[in-house]
Amino acid sequence: MDDLISRTRAAVWHPCTQMKALEATPPLAIARGDGPWLVDTGGRRYLDAISSWWVNLFGHCNPRINAAIIDQLGKIEHVMLAGATHEPVVALSERLAKLSGLGHAFYGSDGASATEIALKMSAHFWRNARQEEKNGFVSLRNGYHGETVGALSVTDIPLFKATYAPLLRHTVQVPTPDARLAEAGETAEGFALRCADALEAHLVEHAAETAAFIVEPLVQGATGMAMYHPIYLKRARELCTKYRVHLIADEIAVGFGRTGTMFAIEQAAI
Ligand SMILES: Cc1ncc(COP(=O)(O)O)c(C=O)c1O
Structure with missing residues (x-):
């Protein structure tokens, strides 16, 4: 394990990490996963209570998902979608x-690229509608939408x-309806309506x-x-x-059942 830690310190740039901190607090040296558990190279088990930053919805090494991946790898591992298609993507x-009630699916490689794509699609729509001046974006104070350059522009965490x-x-940030910021005696609903005003x-x-x-529906995750x-x-x-402004629901952290409905916006019946 020590060897892996010294090699990671020497070779890997760990994200969202002050590299100096790795000296005092080494990263976990993970050998394998098993449902909600992570197992390190010494055999010690850790409950992955944050689902590896809320990504791992169905547990590590989920047998059904692994079997589907292995089956697919035997057929075709990757082919570009420009000029080609295949059964799984369709x-x-x-x-x-x-599930979403929306139209075509456009695939990105991660959350930040999904944000970039949504912003570009919106601006492109207005360009096609000959309203190119409609190219600004509004987001909530304390919002988080990723850290690529476009996504960071609508993120509001210093x-x-x-x-x-x-x-x-x-970009412009409007007041967040974060219920903790309601005034004494004000309900979460009343405060939300005031922020909507x-x-x-x-x-x-x-x-x-x-x-x-662009909003994080129901929960602003990264701000706490x-x-x-x-x-x-x-x-x-x-x-x-x-x-006549697009509403972009950034469901990256809350979608796919994480708030009890398939998508968080369903709880607002929209
Ligand atoms: C609401 C929201 N949007 C976007 C992102 C960016 O996702 P990624 O880290 O996959 O780029 C995150 C990441 O946590 C997020 O919580």
Whole structure:
């Protein structure tokens, strides 16, 4: 195990990690996974209570998923989707369309690239509609949408953003409905409605130059699991329709059952 730790210190740039900290707190040297458990090279088991940053929904080494991957590897491991298609991508896209009620599925490589794609699709839509001036983006204060340059522009967490500020495009942040920020005696619902009024005040003035409003539905994860009332999403949907602005639901952290419904926006009945 010690050998692996010294090799990782020498060779691997660990993300979201101050490399100096690795000297005092070495990373876990993981040998294998088993459902919710991680097992290190010395055989010690750890409960992966954060699902490896909420990615691993179905457990490590899930036998059904592993069997499907192994089966697919024997047929074709990868082929580009530009100019080619295949049964698994069509079947998955059909299922996603049914689940989401949306149209075609576009595939990205991770959460940040999904954000980039959504922002670009929105701006591209307005360009095709001959309204190129609608290319601005609005997001919530304390929101997180990834750390590539476009995604970081709509992220609002200084820890991730401040260093790269000179590289980023200007975007606008409106008040977050984070229920913890409600005034004494104010309900989460009342506070959410007040924040929705602030969104409307912004859109009244700026819809003409706004392509989209991007939100983390129900829970702002990276800022500290800030929960808010679903009425905010319902109002945001109405306002985005009224002012002709796209609503982008960033379900990267909350989608696929993590808040009890398949997608978090379902809890706002939108
Ligand atoms: C809401 C949200 N959007 C985007 C991302 C970025 O995802 P990735 O780390 O896969 O780029 C995350 C990551 O946690 C997230 O929580």
